Amino acid sequence: MTSGPTKPAEYLRLAREIEASPVEGAAKLAVLSTFTAELLRPFLVVECQRLNCPVRPWFGPFGQLEQQVLDDRSPLAQQSPDVLWLALRLEDMDRHLVHESPAIGPAATRQRLDAIRERLVGLARSARAKYRASILAANLAASASHDTNVFDANDPDGFVHLLAECNRQLARDLAQIPDAHVFDYAGTVAAAGAERWTDPKLWYMARSGCSSQNMILLARKLARSVRALIRPAAKCVVLDLDNTLWGGVLGDDGPEGIKLGDDYPGNVFKDFQAALLGLRRRGFLLAIASKSDEQTVLDMLDLHPEMLLKREHFACICANWNPKPASLRKIAETLNIGLDSLVFFDDNPLERATIRAELPMVHVVDLPADPLGYLAALGEVAALDRPRLLDEDRQRAEMYESETLRRQVQDQAVSVEDFLRNLEMTAQVGRCDASTLERVHQLIQKTNQFNLTTRRHNVDDLRRFMDSPDAAVAWLRLSDRYGDSGLVCVGIIDRLDDETWVVDTLLMSCRVMGRQVEDAFLAYLAELARAAGAKRLRGIYRPTAKNSPVQDFYNSRDFIDLGGDAEHLYEAELASPLFAWPAMIERVQQQNKENVSA
DSSP: OOOOOOSHHHHHHHHHHHHTSOOTTOEEEEEEESSOOGGGHHHHHHHHHHTTOOEEEEEOOTTOHHHHHHOTTSTGGGTOOSEEEEEOOHHHHSTTHHHHHHHHHHHHHHHHHHHHHHHHHHHHHHHHHHOOSEEEEEOOOOOTTOOOOTTGGGOTTSHHHHHHHHHHHHHHHHHTSTTEEEEOHHHHHHHHOHHHHSOHHHHHHHOOSSOHHHHHHHHHHHHHHHHHHHSOOOOEEEEOOBTTTBBSOHHHHOTTTSBOSSSTTHHHHHHHHHHHHHHHHTTOEEEEEEESOHHHHHHHHHHOTTOSSOGGGOSEEEEESSOHHHHHHHHHHHHTOOGGGEEEEOSOHHHHHHHHHHOTTSEEOOOOSSGGGHHHHHHTOGGGOOSOOOHHHHTHHHHHHHHHHHHHHHHHOSSHHHHHHHHTEEEEEEEOOTTTHHHHHHHHHHOOSSBSSOOOOOHHHHHHHHHOTTEEEEEEEEEETTEEEEEEEEEEEEESSSSEEEEEEEEEOGGGTTSSHHHHHHHHHHHHHHHTTOSEEEEEEOOOSSOGGGTTTTGGGTOEEEEOSSSEEEEEETTSGGGOOOTTEEEOOOOOOOOOOO
């Protein structure tokens, strides 16, 4: 993302231009605050537009939080927002607590902080019960007028630590509410400096929560949070090597001549590698696209003592003399992901321009000329924001390592049956509950290729299906001799009439395509429908730009083609043998696995 405006006047001008040209499909953001948040509008409109995530914000009257959330006739109820931001400032809710804390002591201070936290969590719960929106709740920052001294943090029961405890408990509470998340207002204030966060004159005259200049920073953080809630994160970071992962040119300077180590400038590149390794541990894949000799690169990865990133950390390595666009296409094909799931890092402006021109769907990062700015550039990539980290995210890189082993076995197998038999696959199936809801929702939001209808149901939709006697939300988890592939299938079925149930949603991770997993899961969906009294199962295929690989899914399984355009309908009798569980996959007892958020 290129650098944006720097002055409030520029934001005002750009926001007017953006809002003068309505965008179809712009997200709706509702803001409920204890301060005058309306002043954020131009900054927020521009920053969301810069992230290619157009937003049209609506601001409720400040201080009227419960009235807006609880009243079915309130203006908020008419908005049907995609995201709801609850922005409650500490000094607005308990204005003098900071100053009174030393006198009233830690127990009373904690009690008053808990009251604020409970109010905020209560609002989030009420909003979740009434609205489809994803919820962002701002945590609490110390007042800019806090009478600080250099020893504030010295008191283990002092205000600074009690406030931190309150914010941590807030995060725990919100983690128990589906699709409710912390917006790190405290961290945003700290990054700018609490003493400079608020313009006293703006506060006393207009109840503005921050100065005009800090509205830019607040809007940027909020825009990234909104984007992460309504757009899937990228999946793979593609890296150049020379002057990107190390200083110098490996082919010219040799391993001993490149700059990488614990002294400047090598330590700059080593820290960048450490940050990339951290991304991998958060579930992002790493890949290499370099114009280099492959064996020289592999030797560098395997043997150089200062390399933090080794060969095994990369899901795909394209070291050759082909054009970079060809390498990126190869990476996407190998990993079975879309090109729009790639984030590209390269120090060469010409290579970046080439990718932008030939592969505009790839997220290209503008690395600064000075490697000292690489870490900051990495931290500004909104496509790498993920609201909550699930077990499957942490294990994703290892899952792709296992895929490499499976491909090797497949290449050596004499037949498809021989390959599938050697995998020794086992599957667990079950109905969605609290332990699997986050993962099911994640797959629904991001799966594109093997997705028959591509309906992006939100958490509230899923809970309604789960609670209905006329519907079911199901999942399948797959393992084999090479490892656990995790929860890879999601399906939603609901009743059409007394004898027919419809497959509203059927999707699967592309990593396990072609292994009869889809047939096992279809058999389970049929089992659920049959148990509810159905005699027929109706399938739907809704074509999109990305799901053509499954356009013949129902035809190839002998469903009767009922026709249709925007939605193509198919039907099969549930007594049909096509719903038999595949012999190559052993079905094991359901055992729900908790998805613990980070």
